[in-house]
Amino acid sequence: AQKVTQAQTEISVVEKEDVTLDCVYETRDTTYYLFWYKQPPSGELVFLIRRNSFDEQNEISGRYSWNFQKSTSSFNFTITASQVVDSAVYFCALSEDRGSTLGRLYFGRGTQLTVWP
């Protein structure tokens, strides 16, 4: 069965600190997709990144970076030089490969990140 674990419920940092959000997943599928979503106080879920199981290259996008390691079933997310606007709930998610349609998402419980000025 698919499962996503975000062990950190809440994290607080001061502006400009680096912070890493952990995500560990379980799946029996050989082909799958991993995602990170951000939920700001306004409530909507904002897509950040998608990674497929065959692509273990780490990715950097501005202050955001992601570390995918199949050997440890982890897909961690790092924010460098955090800012107050980064305060939000961050969700890690997993989906199965269902051919031409993207399958259901399995979410972790989310990590509430608070960045203090």
Add this chain to the structure above:
Amino acid sequence: EAGVTQFPSHSVIEKGQTVTLRCDPISGHDNLYWYRRVMGKEIKFLLHFVKESKQDESGMPNNRFLAERTGGTYSTLKVQPAELEDSGVYFCASSQDLRSGRARGNEQFFGPGTRLTVL
């Protein structure tokens, strides 16, 4: 391009009443999903439409929940009769068919959610 919209943003009802939530996906998106987050827990899948057909409804908690997508455009999720444990935030998401060749990142685009409170 307009995003996924949901109505209402907030609903407060009493146990035993009926509530209908509406989701308008992004125009042209064949896939429509419903998810729910109960307080403090993970966001859980409810069901998936491809156009007007139910592709996967294995996440629907019980027969008090009825989802429809007539004409393959907007979708409604009706809860009848509502129970206390139905309280939570109901999210709708849509995505393109990967075969269309226009899928961008294959991600599901989420709406702002409907916060349902059952008293």
